[in-house]
Amino acid sequence: xxxxxxxxxxxxxxxxxxxxxxxxxxxxxxxxxxxxxxxxxxxxxxxxxxxxxxxxxxxxxxxxxxxxxxxxxxxxxxxxxxxxxxxxxxxxxxxxxxxxxxxxxxxxxx
Amino acid sequence: xxxxxxxxxxxxxxxxxxxxxxxxxxxxxxxxxxxxxxxxxxxxxxxxxxxxxxxxxxxxxxxxxxxxxxxxxxxxxxxxxxxxxxxxxxxxxxxxxxxxxxxxxxxxxxxxxx
Numbered sequence: 001x002x003x004x005x006x007x008x009x010x011x012x013x014x015x016x017x018x019x020x021x022x023x024x025x026x027x028x029x030x031x032x033x034x035x036x037x038x039x040x041x042x043x044x045x046x047x048x049x050x051x052x053x054x055x056x057x058x059x060x061x062x063x064x065x066x067x068x069x070x071x072x073x074x075x076x077x078x079x080x081x082x083x084x085x086x087x088x089x090x091x092x093x094x095x096x097x098x099x100x101x102x103x104x105x106x107x108x109x110x
Numbered sequence: 111x112x113x114x115x116x117x118x119x120x121x122x123x124x125x126x127x128x129x130x131x132x133x134x135x136x137x138x139x140x141x142x143x144x145x146x147x148x149x150x151x152x153x154x155x156x157x158x159x160x161x162x163x164x165x166x167x168x169x170x171x172x173x174x175x176x177x178x179x180x181x182x183x184x185x186x187x188x189x190x191x192x193x194x195x196x197x198x199x200x201x202x203x204x205x206x207x208x209x210x211x212x213x214x215x216x217x218x219x220x221x222x223x224x
């Protein structure tokens with residue numbers, strides 16, 4: 001059971017938009033920055049978003065994110081087949097004194 | 111270019127030990143906390159342990175506390191994870207992570223099985 005809650009899967013057609021939610025609490029999302037990661041098996045997780053909504057250099061603006069209260073959302077527009085991957089949210093938890101992650105969301109581009 | 115290169119994974123019997131290493135380059139190693147994060151088969155990412163820049167501060171997930179020990183060698187830009195009393199549920203890909211800048215390695219597979 002992950003500390004942060006994400007939907008197990010989402011899907012959409014190429015070119016469409018999808019959102020992935022991440023729900024936490026005041027001890028984690030509510031009081032800390034949220035990051036989002038794209039992960040393909042056998043590779044290093046890739047940082048898509050840090051500090052709630054900032055894209056590192058090289059990340060296309062098709063990826064965006066927001067945070068409100070104890071929840072965060074990742075949005076991906078103009079879906080491509082290459083976007084098929086697992087997506088994770090992550091943050092720090094003040095009560096646990098630990099990094100915490102969501103359970104991951106598998107994106108399928110139909 | 112930042113690189114984090116993990117090594118030391120492999121197959122080990124339950125109750126056995128392994129020592130993971132992560133060689134870092136491309137950033138000022140000693141000023142950053144370093145962490146190990148694992149992904150178990152079919153499950154998500156799980157934080158395992160973090161060590162502060164000087165190596166004095168260490169933190170562990172409850173699931174590994176008392177069995178795993180994290181350490182670092184700033185003269186050789188390397189972080190270690192000593193894993194003892196390994197269990198089947200420790201089977202995972204273990205990733206090395208620069209906690210400050212959020213750089214990740216490619217991971218090393220640890221399989222605990224008889």
